[in-house]
Amino acid sequence: MVKINKDYLNLQGSYLFSEIAKKVNAYAQANPDKEIIRLGIGDVTRPLPPAVISSLHSAVDEMGRAETFRGYAPDLGYEFLRNAIAENDFIKRGCNIAADEIFVSDGAKSDSGNIQEIFGKDNVVAVCDPVYPVYVDTNVMAGRSGKYDCEKGGFEKIVYMPCTSENGFAPEFPKTVPDLIYLCFPNNPTGATIEKDVLQEWVDYANKNGSVIIYDAAYEAYISDQNVPHSIYECEGARECAIELHSFSKNAGFTGLRLGYTVIPKDLVREGVKLHSLWARRHGTKYNGAPYIVQRAGEAVYSKAGQAEIKETINYYMRNAAYILDGLKKAGYTVSGGVNAPYIWLKTPEGLTSWEFFDRLLTKANVVGTPGVGFGAHGEGYFRLTAFGNYEATVKAVDRIVKL
Amino acid sequence: MVKINKDYLNLQGSYLFSEIAKKVNAYAQANPDKEIIRLGIGDVTRPLPPAVISSLHSAVDEMGRAETFRGYAPDLGYEFLRNAIAENDFIKRGCNIAADEIFVSDGAKSDSGNIQEIFGKDNVVAVCDPVYPVYVDTNVMAGRSGKYDCEKGGFEKIVYMPCTSENGFAPEFPKTVPDLIYLCFPNNPTGATIEKDVLQEWVDYANKNGSVIIYDAAYEAYISDQNVPHSIYECEGARECAIELHSFSKNAGFTGLRLGYTVIPKDLVREGVKLHSLWARRHGTKYNGAPYIVQRAGEAVYSKAGQAEIKETINYYMRNAAYILDGLKKAGYTVSGGVNAPYIWLKTPEGLTSWEFFDRLLTKANVVGTPGVGFGAHGEGYFRLTAFGNYEATVKAVDRIVKL
Numbered sequence: 188m189v190k191i192n193k194d195y196l197n198l199q200g201s202y203l204f205s206e207i208a209k210k211v212n213a214y215a216q217a218n219p220d221k222e223i224i225r226l227g228i229g230d231v232t233r234p235l236p237p238a239v240i241s242s243l244h245s246a247v248d249e250m251g252r253a254e255t256f257r258g259y260a261p262d263l264g265y266e267f268l269r270n271a272i273a274e275n276d277f278i279k280r281g282c283n284i285a286a287d288e289i290f291v292s293d294g295a296k297s298d299s300g301n302i303q304e305i306f307g308k309d310n311v312v313a314v315c316d317p318v319y320p321v322y323v324d325t326n327v328m329a330g331r332s333g334k335y336d337c338e339k340g341g342f343e344k345i346v347y348m349p350c351t352s353e354n355g356f357a358p359e360f361p362k363t364v365p366d367l368i369y370l371c372f373p374n375n376p377t378g379a380t381i382e383k384d385v386l387q388e389w390v391d392y393a394n395k396n397g398s399v400i401i402y403d404a405a406y407e408a409y410i411s412d413q414n415v416p417h418s419i420y421e422c423e424g425a426r427e428c429a430i431e432l433h434s435f436s437k438n439a440g441f442t443g444l445r446l447g448y449t450v451i452p453k454d455l456v457r458e459g460v461k462l463h464s465l466w467a468r469r470h471g472t473k474y475n476g477a478p479y480i481v482q483r484a485g486e487a488v489y490s491k492a493g494q495a496e497i498k499e500t501i502n503y504y505m506r507n508a509a510y511i512l513d514g515l516k517k518a519g520y521t522v523s524g525g526v527n528a529p530y531i532w533l534k535t536p537e538g539l540t541s542w543e544f545f546d547r548l549l550t551k552a553n554v555v556g557t558p559g560v561g562f563g564a565h566g567e568g569y570f571r572l573t574a575f576g577n578y579e580a581t582v583k584a585v586d587r588i589v590k591l
Numbered sequence: 592m593v594k595i596n597k598d599y600l601n602l603q604g605s606y607l608f609s610e611i612a613k614k615v616n617a618y619a620q621a622n623p624d625k626e627i628i629r630l631g632i633g634d635v636t637r638p639l640p641p642a643v644i645s646s647l648h649s650a651v652d653e654m655g656r657a658e659t660f661r662g663y664a665p666d667l668g669y670e671f672l673r674n675a676i677a678e679n680d681f682i683k684r685g686c687n688i689a690a691d692e693i694f695v696s697d698g699a700k701s702d703s704g705n706i707q708e709i710f711g712k713d714n715v716v717a718v719c720d721p722v723y724p725v726y727v728d729t730n731v732m733a734g735r736s737g738k739y740d741c742e743k744g745g746f747e748k749i750v751y752m753p754c755t756s757e758n759g760f761a762p763e764f765p766k767t768v769p770d771l772i773y774l775c776f777p778n779n780p781t782g783a784t785i786e787k788d789v790l791q792e793w794v795d796y797a798n799k800n801g802s803v804i805i806y807d808a809a810y811e812a813y814i815s816d817q818n819v820p821h822s823i824y825e826c827e828g829a830r831e832c833a834i835e836l837h838s839f840s841k842n843a844g845f846t847g848l849r850l851g852y853t854v855i856p857k858d859l860v861r862e863g864v865k866l867h868s869l870w871a872r873r874h875g876t877k878y879n880g881a882p883y884i885v886q887r888a889g890e891a892v893y894s895k896a897g898q899a900e901i902k903e904t905i906n907y908y909m910r911n912a913a914y915i916l917d918g919l920k921k922a923g924y925t926v927s928g929g930v931n932a933p934y935i936w937l938k939t940p941e942g943l944t945s946w947e948f949f950d951r952l953l954t955k956a957n958v959v960g961t962p963g964v965g966f967g968a969h970g971e972g973y974f975r976l977t978a979f980g981n982y983e984a985t986v987k988a989v990d991r992i993v994k995l
Contacts, residue, residue, distance in 0.1 A: 191864050192709050195869050195872060232660065244648060251644035256638040256639070258635055258846040293849075325877060457592070468732075
């Protein structure tokens with residue numbers, strides 16, 4: 188008789204964004220006349236840049252001719268893309284990362300969910316609280332979490348590092364030394380960043396303790412501040428303790444195209460084994476490469492035209508962020524994020540819970556946001572708005588919230 | 592201190608096709624003047640059908656305009672694609688499978704590797720021997736295999752079901768009743784098929800024992816025989832015991848485009864839990880959907896033009912298969928497969944081992960095939976050739992082999 192994976196039964200409710208979608212759909216069906224503005228899920232709205240579109244068309248044409256048709260991609264990604272990534276995202280920034288330390292994938296969500304698999308079950312996992320739910324849920328599914336503890340507001344064995352207004356939404360070293368540490372800066376959901384010297388302290392901490400940092404840099408393109416690092420490999424010693432995840436979703440609008448990459452330096456060794464080899468084995472055995480046409484699209488992002496076009500889109504979103512920040516501040520809200528990140532993190536007014544505020548916003552302003560508590564217990568009393576909407580809709584949404 | 596996943600250390604060597612690629616590259620570098628013909632890895636060579644190319648171009652254009660841009664896809668796939676699949680691959684064949692029992696993915700390799708994750712670690716896994724390596728390797732990585740046993744020629748805890756000329760390359764019920772049973776027909780690597788009444792016996796066996804069959808139907812498009820089932824759901828009771836995997840790689844040439852799907856009927860329940868819910872949770876948490884443009888390409892496969900075009904390509908490859916079968920038979924080889932499947936399975940001559948024959952073919956005929964032992968101990972003394980090559984090259988390869 189087949190036994191199911193019982194660790195799945197420890198998961199709490201459904202995936203946050205599926206839950207929100209259900210609520211919003213129910214409201215929309217009951218109120219078909221209302222114009223709902225969605226600033227909830229972190230999905231982008233601007234079209235793909237012309238350089239990317241043009242590259243996709245040529246690659247599609249190649250796939251239609253026998254002489255230029257491409258079948259299975261190389262396990263770890265095409266060299267043209269890995270070289271472009273190494274050059275632009277690392278070498279130019281003074282980070283020592285080689286093309287063969289880059290693993291091309293179908294996005295940072297898959298990678299951030301799958302990366303835990305190369306580690307043993309008996310590792311202590313630390314996450315920020317609030318946190319992107321994928322880090323926690325995938326460790327629950329792998330049996331590293333223990334049961335959910337309602338009093339703790341989290342899983343028994345997970346180490347939560349509170350990020351609240353008291354510490355400027357930056358985690359502090361936990362009492363228990365963790366083995367695996369998930370960090371994401373600029374942060375989802377709080378929009379907070381940390382400066383290079385603070386990140387260096389985490390690298391030193393990991394090296395001292397033999398921990399591994401899984402550094403999610405999905406939002407690095409939104410950084411404008413000189414002191415905020417774009418990559419953990421800007422820190423000394425990071426090649427010995429850090430894995431870094433990147434996405435093409437937020438910088439270049441690939442949410443519906445699916446492309447990302449993971450960096451594992453060859454110097455990252457634990458128990459005598461290169462983590463690079465383990466991930467290469469996983470990639471080669473359970474994955475068959477990102478589509479050729481999508482890898483060509485990724486390459487186009489690094490072209491001169493591509494770089495100029497994505498900059499324009501980022502500026503567009505950051506104008507939204509500024510409008511939200513400014514509008515809510517003027518209306519008396521306590522807000523943060525939104526400067527080096529596309530997320531605005533606000534304190535719910537009048538002591539409302541996150542979900543109460545979600546319901547109020549949905550029903551009174553017809554605006555969808557994300558309840559902070561959906562990201563963890565320390566997100567309670569907070570709320571996330573994204574800058575990824577259409578500008579006119581964002582302005583309208585802020586004006587409606589301000590009038591509440 | 593981080594602990595690695597030690598189950599990975601039980602894996603044997605590198606992934607088979609990476610190993611072959613290394614050998615071939617080394618030979619090619621040492622002999623730059625030789626024209627090597629590759630009939631090894633099961634990669635297709637014909638370009639994508641015009642209907643697919645045209646659909647890709649329109650979808651790319653949609654992604655370039657704000658009004659038609661698509662971000663994150665629905666977790667389980669776009670309805671337009673799931674409906675087309677349900678209608679064409681199941682309803683038309685009299686199989687009772689609904690669109691919401693279909694999970695769209697980036698291919699059958701990922702799905703066949705990931706599906707084991709929703710099951711507990713303490714299940715007994717049975718595979719055919721020889722077998723597609725992904726089924727075994729992913730269970731090794733998940734800790735279900737135990738150590739590799741050199742004498743057994745396999746992993747301690749895996750149940751191997753020999754498929755040899757003695758049983759017509761069809762597995763027999765094993766002595767130990769397994770929990771998870773991987774079956775693939777038309778088979779990779781042997782090219783063998785089983786008829787509907789035989790598959791019905793497996794379904795009955797699984798239902799009697801509470802086992803689950805993971806049925807890989809990646810090659811069903813190559814079936815011409817009326818008695819060979821295209822789907823396990825043609826059998827009675829399969830909705831209660833079977834998961835089915837499909838690919839767009841071999842029927843429509845999507846190896847470089849990446850699209851597949853998995854079917855989990857809602858009647859498939861173990862320990863009181865719908866496996867459909869577990870897989871939905873995994874899909875929603877660790878995956879972010881196949882690219883919109885690729886899902887549109889998949890839809891085009893089911894159009895009238897698409898169906899005619901893929902039929903033409905399949906006929907092209909089956910002409911190769913017939914040429915290989917015929918040529919090798921005439922030359923005195925013992926061959927099978929190649930009728931309802933794109934793979935030809937031959938007995939190595941003169942008692943050569945699979946790898947000895949691989950080396951002979953590579954160095955004397957400059958033809959690349961796949962050593963049968965790479966698929967399992969009972970593949971020793973056999974060799975796989977694929978029909979996915981260019982016709983002229985295939986003819987040349989066969990002529991070279993015949994002259995050996």
